[in-house]
Structures are given as C-alpha cells and as structure tokens.
Amino acid sequence: MSGTILRFELCELPVEARALREEVRAFLRAELGADPAQRSRYSWFGFDPGFSRKVGARGWIGMTWPREYGGGERSALERWVVQEEMLAACAPVLSHWVADRQYGPLLLRFGSEAQRRSFLPRMARGEVCFAIGMSEPDAGSDLASVRTRANRVAGGYELHGTKVWTSGAHIADFVMTLARTDTTLEGKHAGLSQLIVDLRAPGVSVRPIPDISGVQHFNEVHFDGCFVPEQNLVGREGDGWKQVTSELAYERSGPDRYLSATRLLQEFVRHTGSEPAEHTAATIGRLVARKSVLRNLSLSVASMLQDGRDPALEAALVKDVGTHYEQSISERVHETLGIEPRAGTGSELERAQAWTLSNAPSFTIRGGAREVIRGIIARGLGLR
Template sequence: MTTTSSPRSSVTADELDDLRADVRGFLRDEIDGGRIVPDVDSWMTGFDPGFSSRLGRRGWVGMTVPTEYGGHGRTPVERFVVTEELLAHGAPVAAHWIADRQMAPGILANGTDEQKRRYLPGIAAGTIFFAIGMSEPDAGSDLAAVRTRAVDNGDTWTISGTKVWTTGAHLAHAMVLLARTDGVPDDRHKGLSQLVVDLPHPDIEIRPIRSIDGQAHFNEVIFHDAVVDKSALLGERGRGWAQVMGELAFERSGPERYLSTMPLLRAWAGQLRAHGATPEQRTTLGTLTAVAWALRGMSLQVADELSAGGKPDVLAAMVKDLGSTFEGDLVNAIRSSSGTIARRDGGTPIERLLAQSVLHTPAFTLRGGTNEILRGIVARGLGIR
C-alpha cells in the first residue's frame, strides 16, 4: 500500500536558512572538486545529467511533487531557495530544468494518474528530461498561431507540423506539445490541446539550431505524421490554451529570469573586493545589487502565491519583463565599468563569463515571450486599454 504525505503548508525562516546553507555547502564541494564549472545562463546551456541525478538523490529536484509520485512534498518557497542558489552559483541545471520547473506542475494539474506515475518519479529523481513544443516557424511570439495538428484516429493521434526553438529536444525523453486538435487556425485560442510525446520517435525529426556561440541547445522539431497513443493527451481536449497559460506562470516568474548573469556579477564583486573599486564601480555594483534584490522580492512573492494556490499570471509576466531586461543591463554595465576584455578561450574566469554573457544577451528578452507580449499581458491584467 502506497502512503502519501500531504505537501507542507509552511516553513520557518530557520528551516529555510538551514536549507540554503546545505545547498551552498554542496555546491562548494562540487565546484572545489572540479565536478562542475560555474557559468552564466546555466539553466539553458548547462546540460549535465550526472549533476541532475546528484541533485535528485539529495531531494532537490521535484521538491513540490507529492511523495505519492516520487517527489518530496515541499513548498514552492523551499524550491525557490534551492533554485536561487543553483542559479547564483552557475550550476549546470539545464538537463532537468524544464521538467522540474513547469512540466511537473503541469502534469500534476492536468495529467492522468497513469501519466503522473509514469513521468513524475523520474522527474523527481533528476533522470527524466522534458522539452516544450510551443513556438512555430513564422509565428514570432504569437503562441496562438499554432498550425501543428494532431488528428484523432480513435486509438491514436497522428501529428504533423513543425516546432522551433525547442530547447533540449535532442536530449529529452519526452516533450509536451501544443497542437490543434479541432477547428482551424482562425479559431486562435480554441481547439488547442496538449500531448505528451515520448522521444526519440521514428517519425519525429530533430534538427539542431546553432546559436552565435556555436552551441546547439535549440532545435527545430518536425513531425512527419508521427503516430502516438491516444493516452498521450494531457488534460482536457480543447483546453490546451488555458493549460499552457497556467504553466507559463511557472516559466516566467522564477529566479532564472534575473539570475542568468548573476555568476558574472558575483565574479566582478569578488574582483573588486580583491583589488579595490573606484567610486563609479561601487555605484554600479550597488545599483545592480539593489535592482536584483527588488526583483528577488517580486519573484519570491510569486512563489508565495503559488504556495497559497494562487495564479499570479500578471506578476509572473512582470518578473519576466523586468528580470530579462535587467540581465542585459547587468552585462552592459559590467562590460563598461570593469574594463574587462571578454575572452571565450584562454582568459580568466571573469573574462570567460563576460564573453558568454555578451553572446547570450540577445536571447534574454525573447525566450518565454518577448517583452512586448508580456507588457500586453500586464496591461490587460491591470485593466489598462
């Protein structure tokens, strides 16, 4: 007989402090032992299955998943503490990131018991990785312009179409796909459904898209009349748009939206401590730190609202908009104020971090919805016309 413990409803400040100290100690050991190397944008590009598995063994993946499904029944605030430390230290968390951040909550909210038992224990163990099939060619940030179709055959679905900018699809064990199951594209938000598609699949072609730094963590995913079982449907047929909107609160509000370049800020602060700072550099460092602290408060408020069962969609959009803008501003400010020369190869750690940050900056305000789209969401949520 399976026993189930209810998720914790609250946690004390002392417990959070102890958890943070535990994570910091673990990360120091990982870095000092040479098992991981701190990097910027590590939640997008730092794919290290071994590290994800080690986190899983410590109970730091799938933290908010109920114990009934292999998780740990902890609060979103506890998960926030762990992810905050992982990102600030530049740990390679990309392998499990999408699965843990939004697919676990999405499957919990909308999945069948069979889907929960099939995927959630592996997510919590840090051994099952997910990709998201949302964006499509020629659609920009218009998520509702979905042309990928899933045709109901009775016992199966036949999927045809193309997804693009699909992070980690070449390494994922499954992807959650947004497809049109009913109506026509003019229906926009109607007739869309989500499906969980296992990978690899003989009729799904995954083509790498190389970014400016030569890495290929993005992909184009082409469905050549790929047949999947009827049980692949996630949630209710035709409610895909509403389900995706719920998941995007998790995607847009997390600390990764302002901490992608935090390893660079930490490295520069360490350099100033060691060698001294000019008044202008102290002002720049103080300003960047103050903005990061304010964004942290906003992101933590989202975690609190999620803990209370809320749906902080508007606040999540604000965090993503302000946070991704800040990440780019941070890179430009340090590049200007530090006098550091960005070097991808053969440089010091801060030179390497700056080089990676410069190359990744153009994507900050695009992924997860462009800032223009997010500002529209905020305006509508606040009743501004």
C-alpha cells in the same frame, strides 16, 4: 482603469528554508568544486543527467509535489531557495529544470492519474528530461496560431508539423507539444491540445540550430506522421490554450529570470577586489540593490503559488523587469571597467562577459518577448 492591483507582498523565508540553503551550498561545493567543466559554465544551460539524479536523490526536484508521486511535500519557498542556490552556482540543471519548473506542476493539475504515476516519480528522481514544444516558424509571440496538427487515428494521434527554438530537444526524452486537434472550430484559441511526445519515436527528427556563440542549445523538431498514443494527451482535448497559459506563470517568475548573468556579476565583484573605485562601488551597489528587489518580487510570486493563487500577472512583471536587469549587467561592466568580451583565452571576467553579451539578447525573448509580456501586464492592469 479597472483597478487591478499587483499583489506583491514582502515575504520572509521560513527558518527551515535557511537551514536548507546551507545544505544545498554544501552539496554544490562538494559536487561542483572539483569539476573542471564548471569553470566554463556561465548560466543554467549545463546538461548533466548524473548531476540531476544526485539532486533528485536529495529530494530537491518536485519538492512541492505530493509524496505519493515522488514529491517532497515541502513549501514553494523552500523550493525557491534550492533554485536560487543552483542558479547562483551555475549548476548544470538543464536535465531536470523544465520538468521541475513547469511540466510536473502541469501534470499534477491537468494530467491523468496514469500520467502522474508514470512521469512524476521519474521527474522527481531526475531521470527524465522534458523540452518545451510551443513555438513554430509562424507562431512565436502569436502562440495561438500554431499549425502543428494532431489528427485522430486509432488509439491516438498522428502528428504533422514543425516546432522551432526547442531548447534541449537534442538531449531531452520528451517534448510537451502544443498542437491543433480540431481545425473546424471558430477562433485560433480553440481546438488546441497538449501532447507528450517521445523524442525518439519514429517520425520525429531533431535538427540543431547553433546559436551566435556556436553552442547547440535549441533545435527545430519535425513531426512527420509520428504516432502519439491517446494516453499521452494531457488534460482534455481542446483545452490546450487554457493549460499552456497557466503553465507560463511557472515559466516566468523564478530566479532563472534574473540570474542568467550571475557569473558575470560575481566575476565583476571579484575583479574589482575589496577596495573598488568609488564609481565602481556605486555601480556594484546599484546592481546588487536591483537584484535584491527582484529577489523579493520573485519570492512573493513563490509565496502566491504556495497559497494556491494564480500569479500570472505578477510573474509576467518579474520576467520583464528581471530580464531587463540581467541584460544590463554586461553594459554596466563594459561602461565601468572597459572590459571587452574575449571567449576562449580571456580572463574569467572577459569570458563571462563574452558569454553574457552573446546570450543577453535572448533573455528578453525566451519565455515570451518583451513587447508581448508588457502587453500582458498592461491588460492585467486594465490599461488596454
């Protein structure tokens, strides 16, 4: 074994982050308290551009980005607190989530000055929604096998291919597309590039894929000769693989990787009341204790990002343990209370159980399937 050590460190939230938490809670109470749709939100998939604009106006998108690009120059730990509160409240964050989590940071690191000036301030105001264009029908876990082609033409590229499982493509403005710009090079990791594609451009079509609960969340996106101007190439042509792997560290470590079933846990605690049976109290205690460990791990990754370190290995570990945890909540609820899932007319708990059960299988697939994540962890630890 090569001796790689996981660098998790216990991390204290700074005083200013505690004050911020109260501010975010008050905002969420005011914004969501009277919203009837909020009762049927069980996770962070809610899409509400108006809400995102209000979050942007408070300075809570792009919090760590430089002010000159519309950011707040605040710490990654303060940003983490805002994320945690939004997720705990099941706030409708989808419109700004992906841009805030990974594409703002990607443009800051690899984008051109023109891209930063054009996109970052709009992202920070919550005005622009991005989708992730990585997976393809024959390239999911084996992402480097993408076949979408971006052929050089005068002034840019012509795009041909299909992306699949593209969350929110039906409501987003742009999709960050991983495509092959050179097919002559040796090795599947070479010749890939990232392009910002306007989802309303001619030659782009979006076909919905309803999920098991009947909700339209993800889509197939077809590129049929769509033109992408060369100024929409992110970073250097051919550097797509390096860029996309660095982006995944941002995608994998946040509280969204263990708080997807938070509404169910809240309803579980509410249902059992203040004098739960001993075995119920023990189950709740175990769930809360595990959450507390995950919280500290995720916070530690945020602090590594804050210090400019690359936490790809630690982020993969948080995703693996975190998604396993969020999947287990519905099993524990069922074992403990015998509550069956009942969508529509069920109690709050039964409806939360129905939503969680039908979505839980996806927790360990999205953002990288479990087996693949474990392979990354094993490699990072020098075990393979």
